[in-house]
Amino acid sequence: MQTDIETTSATRNVQQDIHGGGAPLTATAPGQLRVIKRNGTVVPFDASKIAVAMTKAFLAVEGGTAAASTRVxxxxxxxxxxxTATxxxxxPSGxxxxxxxIQDQVELILMRSGEQKVARDYVLYREEHARLRAQKQAASQEPxxxxxxxxxxxxxxxxxxxxxxxMRTIVREACAGLAGVEEKAILDEAMRNLYDGVAxxxxxxxxxxxxxxxxxxxxxxxxxxARLLMDKLRAEALSFFGVAQSATQADMETLYAQTLPLYIKKGVELELISPELQNFDLDKLGKALIAERDLQFTYLGLQTLYDRYFIHSNDTRIELPQIFFMRVAMGLAIQEEQKEERAIEFYRLLSSFDYMSSTPTLFNSGTLRPQLSSCYLTTVPDDLHGIYGAIQDNAMLSKFAGGLGNDWTPVRALGAYIKGTNGKSQGVVPFLKVANDTAVAVNQGGKRKGAVCAYLETWHMDVEEFLELRKNTGDDRRRTHDMNTANWVPDAFMKRVFDDKEWTLFSPNDVPDLHDLYGKxxxxxxEHYEREAAAGKIKVFKTVRALDLWRKMLGMLFETGHPWITFKDPCNLRSPQQHAGVVHSSNLCTEITxxxxxxxxxxVCNLGSINLAQHIVDGKLDQxxxxxxxxxxxxxxxxxxxxxxxxxxTSKQSNLRHxxxxxxxxxxxxxxxxxRIAYSSQAAVDFADTxxxxxxxxxxxxSSELAAERGKYSTxxxxxxxxxxxxxxSIEILAQNRGENYIKVDRSQTFDWATLREQVKTQGMRNSNVMAIAPTATISNITGVTQSIEPTYQNLYVKSNLSGEFTVVNPHLVHDLKARGLxxxxxxxxLKYYEGxxxxxxxIPADLKAIYATAFEVEPKWIVEAASRRQKWIDQAQSLNLYIAxxxxxxxxxxxxxxxxxxLKTTYYLRALAATTTEKSTINTGALNAVSAGGAGGLSAAPAPAAAPAEDASFAQAAPVPLACSIDNPDCEACQ
Structure with a gap:
């Protein structure tokens, strides 16, 4: 009797027979099955190969008689x-x-059909062949x-x-073209961390x-x-589509074009992207993908995309960077007449990092529910039905990843008369508590916390309690620990602060028209209502010293980080849409008016940001x-x-209207x-201006040219x-209303504005508002630049966000220090010891100390003056953090x-100098520099205010100021 191995001598090529030949897959018909071979290549599924292999196995066991042949x-x-049916x-869709x-299924079907002997011999053969294959592979590789x-x-x-x-190939590709890196250093250390039997x-x-x-x-x-991480990303996505089990960066020059059509097809089948994307010429778009742009990412940027932006199926990311950018571009070009050309134009801009769309657009463009807008601003009415309707709107908008700015000023104050019940109001605070809890209950698309900011005007009777909403002491039923708050401050109040005069607080139901008025x-x-109150005609009011209220506003800002201070009159007096309505608040990040x-x-605000650094060519702005x-x-x-x-x-109605x-x-x-410009310099202020x-x-x-093509906006x-x-x-309008003694803004200009004014008057504008500077926390991570208009936080620190901890080193500084041998x-x-x-x-020479001064080493006057120069050109506002050491x-x-x-129209977070510092114990260990716990949300490297001077009682014993989302907070991205 033959041995088991000998019995299968006629099946020596069974595994090769089952899809053992054929060229790598280059194109696949819709719904076709594909087979990944052990060498990583992919071939079409061919049932005849399975039949041939099983026939050989049967004949080896039963012989080749005529009767046996018929049964076989x-x-x-x-x-x-x-x-095949299995x-x-x-x-069903391929x-x-x-x-x-396939071989597992052959074994299973043989056992189920009662062909135990053939199945047994087949199993023994597979095991023996796997052993021989491993030996052959080991012998073929030179040590x-x-x-x-x-x-x-x-x-x-x-x-x-x-x-x-x-491994050598991947590391060599990762280091290619980069100065100061060593392949051997990476391989040596990586091999020391590996062991026999590692996954x-x-x-x-x-x-x-x-x-x-x-x-x-x-x-x-x-x-x-980042390039080493790309190897993992390629393997994950390409194997999902059956293109290859792994690939090098060089392979992507051809594989990207092959993968895009497969991605679109599968994404539609899985109901992850819009079927309309199938209407594009995918071959043309695939050829437009630029594989080498994968090399632009820093580690933080690529890891952020992988963790939070790439579309996934059962936790498998099915997007690669260039496919991701093309999906976003296709979604934005979906209604264009020449949609392929526009998609390629949009793709090239995004993938070059010259410009980046906001987070909601990157998340949702090209998907079944393209919620692409960033923030929503609402006004809450003074009736119970309207209040809870506004809270329901908050929930629906938050569900689909919108950040919210709510104007609560119309809601009557504590103690105000309620005619319908002949009772007294509980004020605005209990409703703010409900809004706060709604933001917690309904997060943003299941991807991040709900984000909302409540605005209240400074004359509202509840303003003093509003200031204390974020305190950690007091009645917790009158606290909103999860919601942002902001003061909506009229110029009249600021004048009284400057002049040290009294200020009167009212309930809005007694002074209903103040909500819609601004300026003179x-x-x-x-002043009319103040006279009415003095005459006894208004019963619910309170008189305070304006300077005392101002100090409390600043004290709460220092202690809790809230409410932010934003200014009602410049937002309205400089608004292009004064004829169409009133700006009652800003948004979640204070840049939308x-x-x-x-x-x-x-x-509704629809945001995107230009990467200014990408437009500096040969040391100057490339116009x-x-x-x-x-x-x-x-x-x-x-x-x-x-x-x-x-x-x-109502958000659609407003957005389409304006x-x-x-x-x-x-x-x-x-x-x-x-x-080579220091942030703390007149040159920086001038550059902010120009x-x-x-x-x-x-x-x-x-926008005017787009109006000529598509039509003016309706209002x-x-x-x-x-x-x-x-x-x-519009600065002149502000100055006339406020008075020249209360404003100082540079009004110089260099462009041919006269010609543009006539063009706009004649041709119109496509958009009611055009500019706003958002925080850009996450999209600046993707592109590898500093956030928004922020000064450098530190030159060396550990950044923590939802994607983990990342060592951040200022590459410009390192380049300069290397050039000087330092x-x-x-x-x-x-740098670790001195916290960057x-x-x-x-x-370190003085010129480098000036250029690389960190955020808390820049005097606030430079930040404010640069912001003032920008504000004169912007029809909306800017997210402006203030750093004060x-x-x-x-x-x-x-x-x-x-x-x-x-x-300025608005300010954002107050950043006070950190008490939390880089952990010194990690110095010289070679480990990532750890950071002691502290700051809001427990985020690393979190600045918190130092203890206030004892002589300043209003700022004593302050708690840590929460982090600005424009720096580290990954939970606040709606405007980014």
């Missing part, structure tokens, strides 16, 4: 049909099967002279030799972790780490490139309005570095635009008065 033929035909039932899965031979455990549980040659998936993890620990010594290792009209009516009306209009970028960006933003999914009907957009900037600090003038000019021009007539009054001109291990150690500051490191009452008073006096 019938049995094999039946079993092959069953196997896979088609599992994947899919990818590994060769091992690596530098590293020991190790085995890895594959996903199917089998063992195979570690492919060190491929194959952990090999990439070892490489990534090794490279990221070197970032603090050389910033280019951040690019290396507000002051006149407000749009009209709202209770029960009628919910304002031609900037104009091209702005023109395309304006078109993309305008498209958002028509494509957007609206969860609430068509507002908000084009902003990011990477301002990087742009300064490129020009760069924003250019953005403003090109943005207004682009254009009567707007400031229609009168030839541009943002730079970058070494001692310098790294010193250069000021106390003696061997050694904060006390006097510094806060001066800074916020200066902000109002300089014509």
């Amino acid at each position: 033929h019938e049995t094999v035909s039946n079993l092959t049909q069953q196997i 896979f088609k039932r599992r994947m 899919g990818t099967i590994h060769i091992e899965e 690596d002279p530098d590293y020991p031979s190790l085995n890895v455990i594959l996903a199917n549980g089998s063992r195979a030799p570690l492919d060190i040659g491929r 194959e998936k952990d090999v990439n993890t070892s490489l990534v972790i090794t490279a990221r620990t070197l970032v603090e010594k050389e910033p280019n290792y951040s690019f290396v780490t 009209a507000f002051e006149e009516r407000y 749009l009209n709202t009306k209770a029960n009628d209009e919910i304002a 031609a490139k900037l104009e091209r970028t702005v023109k395309t960006a304006i078109r993309m933003l305008d498209n958002v309005i028509d494509i957007n999914y609206y969860a609430v009907a 068509r507002p957009i908000g084009l902003g900037i990011m990477g301002f600090q990087d742009a300064l570095y490129e020009q 760069s924003m003038e250019a953005v403003s000019y090109y943005a207004i021009k682009a 254009f007539d009567g707007s400031l635009w229609s009168k030839g009054i541009l943002p730079i001109d 970058w070494d291990a001692v310098m790294v150690n010193d 500051s250069l000021q106390k490191i003696d061997r 050694g904060a006390n009452g006097k510094k806060l008073d001066i800074t916020y008065r200066m902000a109002w006096f300089s014509g």
Whole structure:
């Protein structure tokens, strides 16, 4: 009798017979099954190969007599049909099967059909052949002279030799073109962390972790780490589509084009992307993908995309970076007449990092429910039905990833008369508590916390209690620990602060028209109501010293981080839409200033940001490139309005009526570095002015040209635009209403604004509002630049967000220090010790200390003055964080008065100097620098206010100020 192995001698090529031949797959018919071979190539599924293999197995056991041949033929035909039907039932629309899965199914079907002997011999053969294959593979590989031979455990549980040659290829690609990085350093350390029997998936993890620990010594290792991470991403996505089990960066030059059609098809089947994307010429778009742009990412940027942006199915990311950008571009071009050309234009802009759409647009463009807008502004009416209707609107808008700004000023104050019940009101605070809890209960699309900001005008009777909403003491039923708050401050109040006069608080039901008034009209009516109160005609009111209320506002801001201070009059007096309504609040991040009306209009902001650093060429702003970028960006933003999914009907009505957009900037600090300009300098202020003038000019021009192509927005007539009054001109309106003694704003200009004014008057505008500078926290991480208009936080620190902890080193600084021979291990150690500051490191020259001063080393006056220069060009506002070292009452008073006096519309977070510091115990260990716990949300490297000076009682014993979302807070991204 033959041995078991001999019995299967005729089946020596069974495994090769089952899809063993054929060329790699290049194109697949719709619904076709595909097979991944062991070498990673993919071939079409061919049932005849299964039949041939099983026939050989049967004949080897039963012989080749005529009777046996007849039975074998019938049995094999039946079993092959069953196997094929099984896979088609599992994947009715087509899919990818590994060769091992087919062989497992052959074994199973043989056992179920009663063919135990054939099945037994088949199993023995598979085991023996797997052993011989492993031996052959090991023998074919020459031992690596530098590293020991190790085995890895594959996903199917089998063992195979570690492919060190491929590791070398991947690391070599990752280091290509980068100065200061060493392939051998990465391989040596990664191999020390591997062991015999390590899981194959952990090999990439070892490489990534090794490279990221070197970032603090050389910033280019951040690019290396990202490229090593790309190897994992490619394997995950490409194997999902059956294109390949793995690929190098060089392979992606061809594989991207192959993968895009498969991605669109599968994404539609899984109901993850819109079926309308199938109407594009996918071959044309696939060929437009630029694989080398994968090399632009830092580790933080790529990991952020992977963790939070790429579309996934059962936790498998099915997008790669260039496919991700193309999906967003296709979604934005979906209604264009020449949609392929526009999609490619949009893709090239996004993937170049010259411009980036906001987070909701990146999340949802091209999906079944394209909620692309960033923030929604509402006004809450003064009746119970309307209040809870507004809270329901909050819930619906939050569900689909919108950030919210609520105007609560109309709601009557505590103790105000209620005619319908002959009772007294409980005031606005209990309703704010409900709004707070709604934001917690209904988060943003299941992806991040609900984010809402409540606004209240400074004359409201409940304002003093409003100031205390974020305190950690007092009645918790009258606290909103999860909601942002902001003061909506009229100029009349600020004048009384300056003049040290009294201020009167009212309930809005007694003074209903104050809510819609601003400028001189507000002051006149407000003084009228004060006379009415003095005469006893208004019963519910309170008189306070304006300066005392101002100090309490600043004290609560210092203690709790809230309420932020925003200014009602400049937002309205400079609004292009004064004829169409009133700006009653800003948004979640204080950069949007749009009209709202209770029960009628919910304002919507549609955001994107220009990467200013990408437009500095040869040390100066490239005007031609900037104009091209702005023109395309304006078109993309305008498209958002028509494509957007609206969860609430009134938001759609408002957005289509006025068509507002908000084009902003990011990477301002990087742009300064490129020009060798210190943030604390007149040159930086001048650059803030000239760069924003250019953005403003090109943005207004682009919107006007779009109006000529597509038509003016419907409420254009009567707007400031229609009168030839541009943002730079509206400063005069503010000055006339406020009085020249209360404002100081530079009004110089360099562009040909006269010609543009006439063009706008004649041609119109496509958008009621065009510019706003958002925080850009997350999208600036993706593009690898500093957030928004922020100064550098620290030159070396650990950044924590939902994607983990990342060592951040200022690459510009390292480049300069290397050029002067000053970058070494001692310098790294010193930067850790001094928390990223250069000021106390003696061997660093003064010019570098000035250029690389960190946020708390920049005097607030420079931040405010630069913001003032930008504000004169912007029709909306800017998300402006204020950094104050050694904060006390006097510094806060001066800074916020200066902000109002300089014509700013809004301010955002107050950042006080950190008490939390880099953990010194990690110095010289080579580990990632750990950070002691502290700051809001427990985020690392969190600045908290130092203890206030004892002589300033209003700021004593302050709690840590929460982090600004424009720096670290991953929960606040609606405007980013």
